Amino acid sequence: xxxxxxxxxxxxxxxxxxxxxxxxxxxxxxxxxxxxxxxxxxxxxxxxxxxxxxxxxxxxxxxxxxxxxxxxxxxxxxxxxxxxxxxxxxxxxxxxxxxxxxxxxxxxxxxxxxxxxxxxxxxxxxxxxxxxxxxxxxxxxxxxxxxxxxxxxxxxxxxxxxxxxxxxxxxxxxxxxxxxxxxxxxxxxxxxxxxxxxxxxxxxxxxxxxxxxxxxxxxxxxxxxxxxxxxxxxxxxxxxx
Numbered sequence: 001x002x003x004x005x006x007x008x009x010x011x012x013x014x015x016x017x018x019x020x021x022x023x024x025x026x027x028x029x030x031x032x033x034x035x036x037x038x039x040x041x042x043x044x045x046x047x048x049x050x051x052x053x054x055x056x057x058x059x060x061x062x063x064x065x066x067x068x069x070x071x072x073x074x075x076x077x078x079x080x081x082x083x084x085x086x087x088x089x090x091x092x093x094x095x096x097x098x099x100x101x102x103x104x105x106x107x108x109x110x111x112x113x114x115x116x117x118x119x120x121x122x123x124x125x126x127x128x129x130x131x132x133x134x135x136x137x138x139x140x141x142x143x144x145x146x147x148x149x150x151x152x153x154x155x156x157x158x159x160x161x162x163x164x165x166x167x168x169x170x171x172x173x174x175x176x177x178x179x180x181x182x183x184x185x186x187x188x189x190x191x192x193x194x195x196x197x198x199x200x201x202x203x204x205x206x207x208x209x210x211x212x213x214x215x216x217x218x219x220x221x222x223x224x225x226x227x228x229x230x231x232x233x234x235x236x237x238x239x240x241x
Contacts, residue, residue, distance in 0.1 A: 014217065019224040026080065026228055030055060033071045040064035056235045066240065073236050076229050084225055091198065091215045091222075098211045104179035105203030106194055107172040109150045110137055111157050115168050132188040137170035146171075153203050160201050199223060 039050065042062040050065075059066050112119065114130075116139040122130035140146040146169035147154040157167060176182045181191075195202065198212045198219045 011216075011220075015220050015224065018217070018221045019228070022221060022224045023228050026076075026225070026232070029075060029080070030072045030232075033075065034068050036071065037065045037068035056239045058239050058241075069236055069240055073233065073240070076233050076236070080225070080229055084222055084229070087218060087222055091219060094215060095195070095198075095208070095211050098208050101205070101207035102179050103203065103205040103207070104175050105150065105153065105205050107175045107179075107181070107191075109146060109153055109203065110170045110172075111201070112168050112170065113161070113166070115139075115166070116170075129190060132190045133170075136172050136174070136188055136191065138173055140169045140171060143167070143169060145169075150203070153201075156204070157201050 034053070034055075037053075039046075039048075040063075042060065042064065046063075048057075048059070048063070048065065053065055053068075055069065055072055059069070110133075112133070114122070116134065119130045119134050123134050143154065149171075154169065161167060172181075174182045181187055195206075195208050195212075198215050202209050202212055
């Protein structure tokens with residue numbers, strides 16, 4: 001197994017561990033609220049047992065135990081979500097002080113799980129990112145053509161996303177021979193914001209890899225927390241209908 005495969009396998013293992021850690025920590029906070037939820041004897045024949053009560057159980061609207069669900073929803077939507085946002089802002093602040101080395105890798109080789117036709121269709125349907133992407137990037141004629149320019153990066157992406165068999169590769173035709181943009185003042189927002197996510201695949205020569213290395217673990221943890229919070233909120237909303 002080569003170094004790249006080892007790195008990808010290691011990242012996946014770390015994410016699973018962080019996901020379980022985040023899930024346990026959030027569960028502990030949610031279930032700590034349970035003791036404040038008291039039965040109001042709304043139904044004398046109710047068979048709900050406090051010790052066995054599940055957070056996502058459908059309860060009568062007048063049930064006093066719904067206080068726990070309300071408190072849990074508030075915790076997820078406010079305290080935990082606010083903490084996630086603060087940490088995301090800290091990651092973005094570190095990115096803001098990083099400097100581009102103008103290697104032009106991001107301009108000469110962008111990738112997407114969508115074909116050019118699919119992206120154009122998304123753009124027609126109002127997808128802002130797709131609209132900006134197709135306004136500047138054009139597809140390589142084949143994966144082989146892209147690999148002929150950046151073989152290491154193409155291999156990196158293919159190994160990062162082995163389940164996506166139809167990854168498309170693109171390039172910007174406005175890159176000059178000096179690796180500088182020939183229409184810099186009019187570049188779209190996706191170019192101005194790159195890279196906005198430390199969890200995407202970075203070109204080997206990209207100067208932002210140092211930023212990625214510094215914040216990747218935190219970003220993985222936040223990604224796990226966002227997934228967990230979203231899942232729990234959906235289940236609570238269903239239970240409280």
